[in-house]
Amino acid sequence: MALVGRRDGRNFGYGRQLSYAGPQALKDMFAGGHFATVKAHSDRWQAFVKWCRSADGPGYNDARQIDRSTLHSYATHLRQQIRQGEICIATAQNRLSSVNRTLAALRGDQYVKIASPSKALGMQRSNGRTRAPDGQDHQQVRRVIDALCEHQHHRVAAIVYLARATGMRLREAILANLPRLQREAERLGRINIQDGTKGGRAGASAPRWIMADKEVKAALQFARETSPKGSRHLLSRDDSYAMFLQQTVRPAREVLQEHGLKGFHELRAAYACERYQQLTGHAAPINGGRCIRVDYRLDQQARQQVSVELGHNRIDVVSAYIGGRR
DSSP: OOOOTTTTSSGTOOOOOOHHHHHHHHHTTTTTTHHHHHHHHHHHHHHHHHHHTTTTTOOOOOOGGOOHHHHHHHHHHHHHHHHHTTOOOHHHHHHHHHOOOOOOOSSSSSOOOOOOSHHTOOOOSSSSSOOOOOTTHHHHHHHHHHHHHTTHHHHHHHHHHHHHHHHOOHHHHHHHHHHHHHHHHHSSSSEEOOTOTTOOOSSSSSSEEOOHHHHHHHHHHHHHHHSSSSSSSSOTTTTTHHHHHIIIIOOOOOOHHHTTTTOOHHHHHHHHHHHHHHHHHOOGGOOOEEEEEHOOOHHHHHHHHHHHHHTOOOGGHOOOOOOOOO
16 A cells, blocks of 8 residues: 555645655555556646646645635636647546546545536537637738737747647647757758657657658747747746746737637647648548548548647547548
């Protein structure tokens, strides 16, 4: 057993640190097995712990302090992240579900939980995209970039350019190691997206290579030119990631929406649709393509490749970007 103290002690006997206690309780719950499940719940639990310790969180480091109001505050935080394009609805629901599971493991009961993550978020996840993504038109994206630059939002313009050219998430575009990516683009003709990725999906064990065409190279060059002096990414030495989102990214969202771009996540979907068409010769399903009826195997291969390039490695997730199998 991983209990290190009395069951009624700090973190219900699982140690002094909330970040340590959750994974230990999960290992006990699953009796040392189900390693992938424990890892997935633990990664999502760490996101919750990080929020708890943040300026927006309650500052807790003891699971005994967590009650239903804490969980609903976390749901509000996740809802805001969805609206800002940092995470998708499915990710938010999974995080809430994992917090429920981890708290149950820590407490030994299910008294403190969110009964319905979807209701708490006020949003329903969908297995397939039902609306064509914004930003598929490169001319539209160029207009957005120009407008952002006119309003002195140069670093946000770089995020838009990177997200559309490479399919990066918002966090990945902000934290991308630009000098490394430029070297890879020039020497190898492809780049490996590794910085700012989701937990457990970075490093040599999870390579994520993207072909570096002219558009990718131009996006990297633009980002390098807007990167603060002495920085390898889009954050200055005085910026924290949270501060950058609050003070730099958020004020620029109005410009995006004025030019018909709902959010940064739309650019990822636009990238996915474009890559699907390049790989199959058919438009993405959300754009009216019917590749699956012509060549089912080609459709599956393209979905798998797009999944890898987006950093999911799960073929079923791709439907949320390009549309379902119709």
